[in-house]
Amino acid sequence: MISKETVKHLKQLQEKKYRREFNEFTVEGVKGVSEALESKMTVALIVIDGKLRDRDDMREIIKLADSLEVATEFCGRLDIDNIKTTETFPGVIAIVETPDYGSVDLADNSPIIALSGLKDPGNLGTIIRTADWFGIKNIILGEDTVEPYNPKVVRSTMGSLFRVKIFESNNIVQTISNLKDKQNYAVVALDMAGKNLTEMKSPKKTIYIFGNESHGLEPKLDNLITERYTIPGRGGAESLNVAVAAGITMSRIMSD
């Protein structure tokens, strides 16, 4: 059965400081764990509800883990309350090593999404999932953006966290400046005061920046921005949800 140390470690990984300290995070559920195993990331350990070990989907996971030499432990009912990150434990959780991508993958000059000051885990997860859908490979996160290995983010990416490269910048102004000056990227801001999005041309080497849910883009980014666009509305709402705005923008740039 599962060791006390593993239970303690899983509980720790619910906190950001320990995720940082150990460079690990968790993913729950059959789909998420399977996608982690199938991804390029390194899975450190899988914990399965002992009662479910003979269920077909769990046997598949155990088989896959074995073939990759990933350790599997089984837990009892009493352990679950300590390790689950959702109300209802879906029967399986994995510890995954936080990937270090080194730098943005510029190989095909494809568009990059940058998020500065985004605070809602669901919004970040949804944006990662949408980027994966449209085949966008890189997302840059500013230093004041919600952490991508937060369990709520992991859950709402629906497995896309294992396919899209997420760069956590310590200084988004610096990161974007470098891409602009040294790699000739254009920097497009999506906010409330730009030109009509339908007029936007979508050259490949472009970074599309989205800001905070309530306050939009911070002034520190102003000097970097080459163009500003707005999604044209004609109703009463003051703004769009940022994940919806990002979705509309990605749909626009990836369908050209």
Added chain:
Amino acid sequence: MISKETVKHLKQLQEKKYRREFNEFTVEGVKGVSEALESKMTVALIVIDGKLRDRDDMREIIKLADSLEVATEFCGRLDIDNIKTTETFPGVIAIVETPDYGSVDLADNSPIIALSGLKDPGNLGTIIRTADWFGIKNIILGEDTVEPYNPKVVRSTMGSLFRVKIFESNNIVQTISNLKDKQNYAVVALDMAGKNLTEMKSPKKTIYIFGNESHGLEPKLDNLITERYTIPGRGGAESLNVAVAAGITMSRIMSD
């Protein structure tokens, strides 16, 4: 100060059965309450944190409420735990009468969004907000869709609930059949097995249907559907979040 009956009633309105029984719901926060007062809906009562009664934004609300002959009560710290619907009470909550729109507003033949089996309050709220942004006037909700007056939905509409007409159908097949047969509406499904969305023509008299987050559209709707479209992807994600898919679709139909 606030009466025990008001505290009890506000607490009751956190439950769906009482919202149904009293035909009332609540909205929290300065922006939401202000928009409720400014809307065509009837506000039954406003409750303000007594400590904040002299803050400028609260004075504005009190003034507006007075001009509309809406009663205002003040509550103490101890009442707040019983009436708040979020972790942090934003200082003001209103009781609003659930509107009865009678029937779908067909006046200008504008597109209609229909949601069947949607379960996540955040997704519904975001879709209502997006519809408001793009100027879509009518949303039809199927009988198995999350209730629009759930506090989480109300919050995530960011005030748009007070502008978009929401029809709760008891029988979505019947409601859509009627619009199709008697009013000549086309019925377009957005799902995973349709033609490329970029090929879609967007005539005005069209109902766009979206289904459940996990299971998509129910078979009972199949016979009603005149065309099916899919948002073209090229990455690894299995699907898009339904609020993002609805946003991309609304952007497409309202920018023609």
